[in-house]
Amino acid sequence: MEEIRQVALAYYHNFSEDEKYEAYQAFREIDSNGDGTITIDEYEENFGTDHRSRFREVDTNGDGKLDFEEFITLYYLVNSGMVLCDGHGCKVNFLKGLYFTCVDCFSYSKTNTFDLCTSCYRYRNFLHNHTNFLDNHVLMRCKAAYLQDQLSLITSEAICWSDDQAGESESEASLEDFDLLDEQ
């Protein structure tokens, strides 16, 4: 959690003044009694009751309230689209660091990925109709390689295309001529 907190704060400190104001306004809106902290009740009014453990994780000093700095971590998690473990009844609230992702869902569905914490994947604590899983680190590298392939494909197609345009009819005609010569 500490790592995520540091990332969130790093982002925040690089925010423009407008973005900082926006984050502060979001905080003020949730803090309905305006005492400068977000209680679990105020939190649940906004995020529902399903993510109580997320509140506890973000509440790093454990005082049962979120101050603005703790809220920044939450803000980051909400806005960066947290990844949740899809393992059956998994206790891990959201995934951080390395985890496993279904390659098929990742490749073909832009909105619904199927993700598992290492423990759920290792002990097969899930029901899913696809079987190909990769950890997010490897997946990212594959994705990078794939993008590079696509790029070189596009580039080479462009080269082929310009070659074709240059001398298509001439080269076909000369090949046919050779065939005729061989047969005779």
Ligand SMILES: [Zn+2]
């Ligand atoms: Zn899948």
Ligand SMILES: [Zn+2]
């Ligand atoms: Zn899990």
